[in-house]
Amino acid sequence: MDMLKQRIRQEGQILSDKVLKVDSFLNHQVDTELALAIGREFARLFADKPVTKVLTVEASGIQFAMATGIALGVPFLYAKKKKAVTLAENVYSAPVHSFTRQETYQISISQKYLGPADKVLIVDDFLATGAALAGLVQIVREAGAELAGVGCVVEKSFQEGRGLLEGMGVRVHSLARIASMAPGEVHFMDDERTVQPIGETK
Amino acid sequence: MDMLKQRIRQEGQILSDKVLKVDSFLNHQVDTELALAIGREFARLFADKPVTKVLTVEASGIQFAMATGIALGVPFLYAKKKKAVTLAENVYSAPVHSFTRQETYQISISQKYLGPADKVLIVDDFLATGAALAGLVQIVREAGAELAGVGCVVEKSFQEGRGLLEGMGVRVHSLARIASMAPGEVHFMDDERTVQPIGETK
Numbered sequence: 001m002d003m004l005k006q007r008i009r010q011e012g013q014i015l016s017d018k019v020l021k022v023d024s025f026l027n028h029q030v031d032t033e034l035a036l037a038i039g040r041e042f043a044r045l046f047a048d049k050p051v052t053k054v055l056t057v058e059a060s061g062i063q064f065a066m067a068t069g070i071a072l073g074v075p076f077l078y079a080k081k082k083k084a085v086t087l088a089e090n091v092y093s094a095p096v097h098s099f100t101r102q103e104t105y106q107i108s109i110s111q112k113y114l115g116p117a118d119k120v121l122i123v124d125d126f127l128a129t130g131a132a133l134a135g136l137v138q139i140v141r142e143a144g145a146e147l148a149g150v151g152c153v154v155e156k157s158f159q160e161g162r163g164l165l166e167g168m169g170v171r172v173h174s175l176a177r178i179a180s181m182a183p184g185e186v187h188f189m190d191d192e193r194t195v196q197p198i199g200e201t202k
Numbered sequence: 203m204d205m206l207k208q209r210i211r212q213e214g215q216i217l218s219d220k221v222l223k224v225d226s227f228l229n230h231q232v233d234t235e236l237a238l239a240i241g242r243e244f245a246r247l248f249a250d251k252p253v254t255k256v257l258t259v260e261a262s263g264i265q266f267a268m269a270t271g272i273a274l275g276v277p278f279l280y281a282k283k284k285k286a287v288t289l290a291e292n293v294y295s296a297p298v299h300s301f302t303r304q305e306t307y308q309i310s311i312s313q314k315y316l317g318p319a320d321k322v323l324i325v326d327d328f329l330a331t332g333a334a335l336a337g338l339v340q341i342v343r344e345a346g347a348e349l350a351g352v353g354c355v356v357e358k359s360f361q362e363g364r365g366l367l368e369g370m371g372v373r374v375h376s377l378a379r380i381a382s383m384a385p386g387e388v389h390f391m392d393d394e395r396t397v398q399p400i401g402e403t404k
């Protein structure tokens with residue numbers, strides 16, 4: 001998604017070879033037009049799959065789940081994060097380890113809003129270790145819902161997240177895949193669509 | 203906003219005379235069409251004020267800030283919540299006491315994204331004690347930005363939030379004002395627009 005990569009090149013702050021800040025347009029201040037375009041792109045990439053609900057995790061996935069829900073004409077659902085290990089009743093829940101914060105938290109979804117009739121598209125802002133997304137995949141499966149796949153806005157392709165999700169049998173599309181970065185420079189991988197033969201869907 | 207009140211009557215779960223759950227359509231699962239309509243209504247209510255940026259606080263304000271940003275064609279910004287009392291550099295910050303959780307947290311906004319050139323509309327899902335919204339107002343004023351006002355989706359009018367904000371000189375519009383409630387019944391106040399003389403703006 002060229003518009004997104006251009007913004008990352010122009011406005012992204014690369015603090016180290018692992019830390020990219022995009023808080024001027026994606027996840028603190030949000031460019032609503034860009035967010036809507038991201039939602040339309042996820043809808044396009046998963047157009048071959050019926051989707052009844054978009055799923056994300058609070059907080060920074062919400063704007064992209066909303067945009068994708070708008071593009072698809074379906075509701076979205078966001079998992080809540082809690083430190084408490086005590087499980088509430090009637091929720092699907094999964095533990096997520098945050099390597100950044102060195103702590104484990106729980107993500108949870110009310111069982112009322114996810115079930116075998118749902119066809120779910122998971123979206124999030126970043127794919128890095130994939131821990132939170134793997135937790136969402138686990139919840140979708142526990143609910144007996146069908147998983148269309150995972151859409152990520154920015155993928156740090158040098159981290160293990162995509163491998164983790166693909167190893168779970170999940171189809172992943174990311175809109176900007178960063179092969180490597182260092183302060184002052186960012187290298188993107190080719191878009192999947194330009195690598196894949198025309199007409200192929202995974 | 204009749205559509206909203208109808209959904210609250212139909213789907214809201216009133217757990218006590220103070221606790222209303224609307225997580226089937228507003229703040230866990232989100233009806234994207236309704237959220238967009240809410241954004242359009244905030245845009246309409248503040249149409250007499252120029253707005254350059256919508257402001258909210260994570261997580262459950264994000265979908266309404268996004269919808270309002272879409273309706274107004276402006277970006278939105280969400281304050282981050284942190285337990286840490288240590289202040290990061292270059293942020294505007296305010297303490298917020300949560301009566302529900304009996305703890306005080308900090309909300310903060312990067313100074314890069316708010317300044318004297320901004321005309322800000324604050325939105326959130328609930329107005330109850332008004333603590334988080336008062337913190338956002340304080341941040342807007344610290345930044346030297348102009349405040350158009352505060353828009354809330356659901357107001358618990360029997361709590362002190364509106365009084366607190368109006369006491370700070372803030373114009374408040376809420377889309378559903380609950381005068382009182384108890385399990386099985388909810389009583390709304392009249393819409394402000396039907397109470398105010400036509401053409402009046404506060």
